[in-house]
Amino acid sequence: MADKDFKTIDEQIEILRSRGLTIEDEAEAKDFLLRNNYYRVSGYSLTLRKNDVFAKSATFQNIEDIYNFDHEFRHIILHHIETIEVQMKSIYAYEFTKVYGPLGYLDAANFSNQAKHKEIVNKANQQKRQRLAHEAYLKHFINDLHQEIPLWAYVDLLTISDISFLYSISERPLKETIAHRFGLTMNRGPEILGQYMHSMTIIRNLCAHGSRIYNRLFEQKPSLNKKEQALLIRRKDGTMDNSHFFGFFLIMRRLLPAENFVEMKEGLNCSILFAPSEYVEAFIPFNITCGTLLKYQILLAFTCTISVTGITLLMSAISKNQIVALVAAMAIFLFPVLLPIPETNPLFRLVGLLPVYHVLAVSLLSVEQMSNGMLYAIWAIPTALIFLGIGAGFSRHIFAKHQVS
Numbered sequence: 001m002a003d004k005d006f007k008t009i010d011e012q013i014e015i016l017r018s019r020g021l022t023i024e025d026e027a028e029a030k031d032f033l034l035r036n037n038y039y040r041v042s043g044y045s046l047t048l049r050k051n052d053v054f055a056k057s058a059t060f061q062n063i064e065d066i067y068n069f070d071h072e073f074r075h076i077i078l079h080h081i082e083t084i085e086v087q088m089k090s091i092y093a094y095e096f097t098k099v100y101g102p103l104g105y106l107d108a109a110n111f112s113n114q115a116k117h118k119e120i121v122n123k124a125n126q127q128k129r130q131r132l133a134h135e136a137y138l139k140h141f142i143n144d145l146h147q148e149i150p151l152w153a154y155v156d157l158l159t160i161s162d163i164s165f166l167y168s169i170s171e172r173p174l175k176e177t178i179a180h181r182f183g184l185t186m187n188r189g190p191e192i193l194g195q196y197m198h199s200m201t202i203i204r205n206l207c208a209h210g211s212r213i214y215n216r217l218f219e220q221k222p223s224l225n226k227k228e229q230a231l232l233i234r235r236k237d238g239t240m241d242n243s244h245f246f247g248f249f250l251i252m253r254r255l256l257p258a259e260n261f262v263e264m265k266e267g268l269n270c271s272i273l274f275a276p277s278e279y280v281e282a283f284i285p286f287n288i289t290c291g292t293l294l295k296y297q298i299l300l301a302f303t304c305t306i307s308v309t310g311i312t313l314l315m316s317a318i319s320k321n322q323i324v325a326l327v328a329a330m331a332i333f334l335f336p337v338l339l340p341i342p343e344t345n346p347l348f349r350l351v352g353l354l355p356v357y358h359v360l361a362v363s364l365l366s367v368e369q370m371s372n373g374m375l376y377a378i379w380a381i382p383t384a385l386i387f388l389g390i391g392a393g394f395s396r397h398i399f400a401k402h403q404v405s
Contacts (some may be wrong), residue, residue, distance in 0.1 A: 012038045020054040021045075021063075029060045041067060043212050074205040077252075078207040081160070081200055084255045087156040088197065099174060102150035105166075113169040120166055129156070153224040160204050164197035176353040182255060195223040196251050203248050213245055222247040238382050300358040303384035307355035308333055310384075310391025317395035351359050353383045 007015070008028045013023065023029050033041060044066045048058040100110050104119070108114040128149070131138060141149045155163060157304055167175060175190035184193050199222045206213060221242045224232075226249045232240040237266075253261050311332055317327040336354045351357070358380050 007038070009033055009038075010278050016054075016060070019049065019052050020056070020058070021048075022059040024059060024061065032060075032064060036067065036170055040212070042069065047215055069104060069213060074207040074210070077203060077213070078253060078262060080256060080260060080264045081204045081207065083257075083260050084200055084252070084334065085160040085163070085204070087255075087257075088167070089158065090152075091178055092163060092167060093102040093155045093176050095174060095181070096170070097151050102152070103148050105151045105170065110171070111166075111169045112171060116165060120158070120162050123162065124154065127157045160197070161201045164194070164201050167197060168194050178195075181328060184254075192223060196255060199223070199248055200255070203245075216245065217243045218245070218248075219243075224250060247401050271400055300380055303380040304355045304358035306384040307358065307387035310388035311355070313391040313395040317398035352381055355384070355387065358384070 012033055013026060015027060016029075017023060020114065041063060045054070045058075045063050047066075048054055048062055096105065100107070108117045111117040128142075129139060134279050137153055138149070141147055141153065149157075167178065170178075171189060175193070179185075179189035179193040182193055182196075184190075186192075199220070202218070202220055203213075205211075206216075224242065224247055228247075229240050231243070231250065232242055232246065233244075235241050252264065256264065308329065312325065312329040315329040315332070316322070319325040319328065333356055336351050336356050339351060341351055
């Protein structure tokens with residue numbers, strides 16, 4: 001196979017233009033390509049083009065925006081994977097030491113795979129020698145106390161990959177205890193936690209080395225339970241798409257403390273970028289940004305208020321008791337949430353138009369409804385007006401009859 005020819009920055013710009021990309025500031029585009037590598041940047045344009053032809057509205061600024069978002073996205077994810085890593089090290093050291101003592105990790109007999117144990121210990125010892133001159137806690141144990149490092153301090157020398165490996169070769173009773181700490185109390189809990197940690201290692205390494213996460217297809221798919229699988233996007237052939245980042249996001253929900261997960265969700269803010277390219281393409285003609293998503297979320301809250309007003313007017317007209325009217329209105333409002341209709345069911349596209357889902361923003365921000373998110377946000381307006389019209393019309397008619405009486 002022949003090698004690809006070298007292309008200058010000017011030639012790279014011409015290639016992009018020949019494929020239909022609008023470049024408004026050529027000098028800035030050249031500088032961006034020089035600093036970030038044409039081949040690397042091209043991965044961020046996948047959702048803006050089809051068969052190497054860009055959408056009519058696509059600009060180089062769009063590529064920069066996606067690139068910069070992915071940069072921030074990786075930093076947020078890496079920050080929270082660090083929380084998972086520290087948590088795993090702490091729990092592992094605590095539970096292991098409780099059973100085997102502070103230096104039990106040095107005894108290969110306490111592990112199921114002695115060869116792998118030796119490999120991890122040798123790697124950690126190499127880290128110890130390299131960091132001895134710079135780490136106060138290492139100097140304290142080795143130079144001052146002249147003793148081996150207890151496990152609770154030793155785990156700081158391990159990477160997330162090392163602690164994941166150490167857990168995988170630990171005896172099953174210990175793994176069960178640790179898995180229970182993460183709420184994995186089922187029979188396969190230890191195996192599932194091992195898979196989770198392996199998945200976190202993959203994501204951590206990609207984020208730490210600046211690899212693209214946006215719209216990435218992962219060969220190593222995360223292990224999800226049935227409830228989590230139901231949250232995945234369904235492909236045209238009916239199978240679930242578990243090859244994008246959203247599956248890993250669901251794993252992080254399991255591993256992170258609740259307050260940390262909420263913090264991560266708020267930091268990410270824009271769930272549209274979890275979707276694969278064929279779903280994101282539907283949004284491109286509308287040029288949706290995170291700010292636009294927020295505006296539509298506000299719109300949905302407003303349409304929900306209008307709908308509830310209509311329902312409340314109707315219940316007030318029917319019932320002579322204000323409390324009964326209010327309770328009835330709230331019951332009607334919340335009833336759709338109780339229906340046994342999963343979000344992957346096509347019928348949910350109709351149920352999602354009901355007022356309670358406006359305030360939940362499912363009709364726009366849910367990954368399951370991503371392909372029609374823009375359409376659903378627009379249909380929320382006439383739906384709300386219908387509720388208001390019915391409520392106002394009937395209540396006016398009923399009140400008028402009462403006045404005549």
